Amino acid sequence: MSDDLLRVDDLHITVGGGPAGRRNRQRRGGRFRRGGRSSATAAGSGGLRAVHGVSFTLRRGEAVGFVGESGSGKTLTCRAALGVLAPGCDVSGGQIDFDGTSLVGLPRRQWDGLRGTRIGAVFQDPGSYLNPSHTVGRQLAEQFRIKVGHGRREARAAAVALLATLGLHQPELVYHQYPHELSGGMLQRVVLAIAVAGEPDLLVADEATTALDVTVQAEVLEALDRLRAELGLAVLAVSHDLAVIAQLCDRILVFYAGEVVETGPTADVLANPRHPYTAALLRVASVGDWRRRELEVIDGSAPPVGARITGCRFADRCTFATDACRTAPVDLRAVPDGGPGADRAVRCIRLGEIDPAARAPERAGVPA
Amino acid sequence: MNLADLEARPADSAVPPATPATGDRGRGRGRTDDPAVAVEPGAARGPASDTEPLLSVRGLTVSFRARSGPSRRTTVLRDVSLDVRPGEIVGVIGETGSGKTTLARAIVGLAPSDAGVIDVDGTDIRRLRRRARRGFRRGGAIRFVFQDPLRALDPDLTVGRSVAEGLTVAGRGTRDEQQAAVADALHRVGLDPAVADRLPGAISGGQRQRASIARAIVDNPRLLICDEPVSALDGSNRNLILRLLDTLRRTPAGADSAERDRLGMIIISHDLSSLAGIADRVVVLYRGRVVEDGPIAEVFSRPRHPYTALLIASAPSIRDEHGPSPAQLRRPADQLADRPGERGRPADACVFAHRCPFATEACDHTPALEPAVPGWTVACHHEPTWRSALSTNPAEAAATLTEGVNNDAR
Ligand SMILES: Nc1ncnc2c1ncn2[C@@H]1O[C@H](COP(=O)(O)OP(=O)(O)OP(=O)(O)O)[C@@H](O)[C@H]1O
Ligand SMILES: Nc1ncnc2c1ncn2[C@@H]1O[C@H](COP(=O)(O)OP(=O)(O)OP(=O)(O)O)[C@@H](O)[C@H]1O
Ligand code: SF4
Ligand code: SF4
Ligand SMILES: [Mg+2]
Ligand SMILES: [Mg+2]
Numbered sequence: 001m002s003d004d005l006l007r008v009d010d011l012h013i014t015v016g017g018g019p020a021g022r023r024n025r026q027r028r029g030g031r032f033r034r035g036g037r038s039s040a041t042a043a044g045s046g047g048l049r050a051v052h053g054v055s056f057t058l059r060r061g062e063a064v065g066f067v068g069e070s071g072s073g074k075t076l077t078c079r080a081a082l083g084v085l086a087p088g089c090d091v092s093g094g095q096i097d098f099d100g101t102s103l104v105g106l107p108r109r110q111w112d113g114l115r116g117t118r119i120g121a122v123f124q125d126p127g128s129y130l131n132p133s134h135t136v137g138r139q140l141a142e143q144f145r146i147k148v149g150h151g152r153r154e155a156r157a158a159a160v161a162l163l164a165t166l167g168l169h170q171p172e173l174v175y176h177q178y179p180h181e182l183s184g185g186m187l188q189r190v191v192l193a194i195a196v197a198g199e200p201d202l203l204v205a206d207e208a209t210t211a212l213d214v215t216v217q218a219e220v221l222e223a224l225d226r227l228r229a230e231l232g233l234a235v236l237a238v239s240h241d242l243a244v245i246a247q248l249c250d251r252i253l254v255f256y257a258g259e260v261v262e263t264g265p266t267a268d269v270l271a272n273p274r275h276p277y278t279a280a281l282l283r284v285a286s287v288g289d290w291r292r293r294e295l296e297v298i299d300g301s302a303p304p305v306g307a308r309i310t311g312c313r314f315a316d317r318c319t320f321a322t323d324a325c326r327t328a329p330v331d332l333r334a335v336p337d338g339g340p341g342a343d344r345a346v347r348c349i350r351l352g353e354i355d356p357a358a359r360a361p362e363r364a365g366v367p368a
Numbered sequence: 369m370n371l372a373d374l375e376a377r378p379a380d381s382a383v384p385p386a387t388p389a390t391g392d393r394g395r396g397r398g399r400t401d402d403p404a405v406a407v408e409p410g411a412a413r414g415p416a417s418d419t420e421p422l423l424s425v426r427g428l429t430v431s432f433r434a435r436s437g438p439s440r441r442t443t444v445l446r447d448v449s450l451d452v453r454p455g456e457i458v459g460v461i462g463e464t465g466s467g468k469t470t471l472a473r474a475i476v477g478l479a480p481s482d483a484g485v486i487d488v489d490g491t492d493i494r495r496l497r498r499r500a501r502r503g504f505r506r507g508g509a510i511r512f513v514f515q516d517p518l519r520a521l522d523p524d525l526t527v528g529r530s531v532a533e534g535l536t537v538a539g540r541g542t543r544d545e546q547q548a549a550v551a552d553a554l555h556r557v558g559l560d561p562a563v564a565d566r567l568p569g570a571i572s573g574g575q576r577q578r579a580s581i582a583r584a585i586v587d588n589p590r591l592l593i594c595d596e597p598v599s600a601l602d603g604s605n606r607n608l609i610l611r612l613l614d615t616l617r618r619t620p621a622g623a624d625s626a627e628r629d630r631l632g633m634i635i636i637s638h639d640l641s642s643l644a645g646i647a648d649r650v651v652v653l654y655r656g657r658v659v660e661d662g663p664i665a666e667v668f669s670r671p672r673h674p675y676t677a678l679l680i681a682s683a684p685s686i687r688d689e690h691g692p693s694p695a696q697l698r699r700p701a702d703q704l705a706d707r708p709g710e711r712g713r714p715a716d717a718c719v720f721a722h723r724c725p726f727a728t729e730a731c732d733h734t735p736a737l738e739p740a741v742p743g744w745t746v747a748c749h750h751e752p753t754w755r756s757a758l759s760t761n762p763a764e765a766a767a768t769l770t771e772g773v774n775n776d777a778r
Contacts, residue, residue, distance in 0.1 A: 290685065
């Protein structure tokens with residue numbers, strides 16, 4: 001048995017293709033939006049390319065984090081790995097292996113089996129994945145009954161205990177409430193509980209702690225750490241909160257406009273970003289001294305999905321861009337001086353030439 | 369202004385001037401060249417404190433039917449009061465489940481309230497009859513950005529139609545004007561106007577969040593309530609939105625409109641440092657009660673309520689290195705009486721008493737929310753003396769205070 005749990009290789013995703021592209025109705029209330037075909041269609045049925053060649057490996061018990069610009073393909077990548085792409089979105093190239101099984105083109109029935117027992121997921125907007133007409137306790141206990149095989153009472157006790165573990169103060173009360181009766185942060189923890197109840201091998205957590213205050217967030221991260229230690233749970237986490245990623249994840253992938261622009265051990269990348277986008281993101285993300293209101297932004301905007309760009313996709317916003325950056329596709333290259341066993345890679349032709357963390361003088365300073 | 373005025377707002381003042389959203393997108397979006405976003409550090413940003421409030425909430429109480437437990441109703445907000453003046457941003461903070469969303473929903477009439485006054489521009493909207501209330505809502509004076517954007521955006525309506533809804537319902541402007549206003553709103557929140565043709569399920573989470581902000585600002589509301597408006601955004605887009613909100617409340621709605629017409633705002637957020645970047649005042653909720661309300665920079669630098677102090681000490685991004693540590697503000701675990709019925713205090717006790725290291729017998733009665741200094745109210749029996757007990761072992765902090773009180777009495 002290999003140590004690799006999830007291997008994604010050169011993944012391409014297209015969106016907005018096929019008849020379902022624009023106005024298909026989406027189900028609300030179901031846990032997953034089904035119907036996403038995962039078969040590799042060569043032409044992507046006329047859709048626009050939203051994810052371009054993403055590769056990464058997640059080992060058992062490891063935690064990998066996705067960060068990057070809003071709309072850069074983080075959620076699409078997670079959904080593809082779970083076989084739950086929305087209608088109109090397709091895997092148009094590449095490979096996804098889960099524990100030795102190829103997931104691309106997997107029949108739906110086998111998907112359902114995998115998702116049910118071995119992979120748990122929390123998506124953005126958690127409220128929409130719960131059934132509004134059942135109490136949250138019933139929905140959580142059901143997981144324990146189906147997946148762990150608990151009896152009714154056992155399942156109930158396990159559900160209440162798990163809610164308490166995730167820092168809900170009155171778990172018995174919450175058990176009896178309906179989704180609309182819970183606050184944003186309570187809901188988020190209920191959905192997380194449902195995802196981990198079946199003791200999966202892999203947890204995909206897309207913005208799973210955004211609605212929590214710092215104290216509760218710390219409790220939830222601790223609970224996840226325990227699950228990783230006790231069950232060997234692997235985590236794929238997406239978050240804009242770099243502190244959360246720093247605490248939870250061993251490795252990080254930085255997304256920009258559908259590509260991974262930088263990857264490596266989390267602490268290394270955050271301390272010493274080598275791609276200009278990563279450096280810019282880190283700079284604007286920290287508020288710095290809150291008494292001085294430096295609300296900096298990265299000038300310009302990312303190219304829209306489907307834009308045909310020959311060279312570096314960040315070039316229009318990059319302070320280090322040269323003509324050479326725009327002439328040919330830029331590959332993700334290993335960082336030669338990344339340190340011992342650092343396993344870092346960056347998609348920038350000027351790697352080694354520039355120090356992206358140093359500010360380019362012409363754009364420095366608070367915008368006036 | 370009365371309700372008739374609100375409903376009969378002329379169409380031309382309601383539709384913002386359409387700025388071309390095509391071409392030049394790159395530079396425009398960053399808006400670094402827009403003088404309106406220049407932010408002077410430390411400058412007084414809010415309105416003078418003598419301006420009449422735009423929104424005045426007094427004694428608001430909200431309860432829901434309890435599903436289990438001894439009492440028949442659970443009270444989620446108790447006796448909550450707050451003011452928002454034109455041009456002012458009021459931040460609302462508090463732990464998860466403290467009642468922040470419920471407060472926002474009650475103000476816009478989406479949650480039923482048991483008692484209190486919600487005064488918007490001189491009208492108590494709680495007392496409006498149904499039709500008048502609906503008219504008021506359609507008038508678009510108050511807009512609400514939901515915490516969960518999927519709830520705000522109809523899954524079957526394109527983003528463009530959802531954003532336009534405020535304008536179409538009120539029949540403001542021609543179709544072309546409406547479309548231009550929608551494109552402008554999308555542009556201002558940093559979205560490619562092409563997303564207007566897509567359904568909410570076919571855009572990313574952060575794009576949905578920005579679309580629901582665009583929907584709320586498209587028809588120039590008087591009061592904007594944003595529930596976690598930047599929680600799904602990367603740092604750059606977060607700052608873009610914060611700057612947009614800051615610009616909106618500085619700029620009066622029309623060229624000839626007065627100070628009085630500036631947008632007032634409530635922003636609910638767990639991201640304290642972002643909030644500190646744009647809010648003027650902060651209201652701290654704990655278990656449905658306001659425990660502190662004051663100027664944000666001062667409150668964050670030197671909180672006057674023990675709960676606020678704990679919250680701020682737990683937030684690395686704003687914590688003052690010379691301020692107390694979380695451990696100094698927490699009661700040792702063995703002294704926690706968090707569960708009801710366990711060595712309980714009376715129902716009437718201070719809401720924070722079960723966790724407060726400074727609690728004494730006096731705290732068995734709810735402290736009133738009273739001004740500590742003008743414009744800064746606090747609900748704590750031991751304000752300001754609790755700080756003097758800080759340096760001691762938290763297990764003995766309350767004892768120090770009790771002695772202090774006894775000594776004072778002698
Ligand atoms: N069903 C869809 N149809 C068309 N376009 C889509 C669809 N789903 C996503 N997209 C587009 O693909 C791009 C990537 O979306 P994705 O949801 O992966 O972004 P993300 O990185 O998760 O962003 P965020 O941080 O805002 O959640 C976005 O520009 C989005 O608008
Ligand atoms: N319709 C309802 N019925 C019963 N209880 C409710 C209802 N709505 C809210 N509550 C309860 O009120 C409390 C406050 O909820 P609210 O959503 O206002 O919290 P919040 O401060 O917004 O929290 P968060 O930061 O997690 O979003 C919670 O305990 C919640 O369970
Ligand atoms: S390749 Fe050129 S444009 Fe792209 S990030 Fe590197 S320096 Fe900037
Ligand atoms: S009133 Fe008493 S219990 Fe409440 S915060 Fe003040 S010291 Fe603590
Ligand atoms: Mg996403
Ligand atoms: Mg809330």
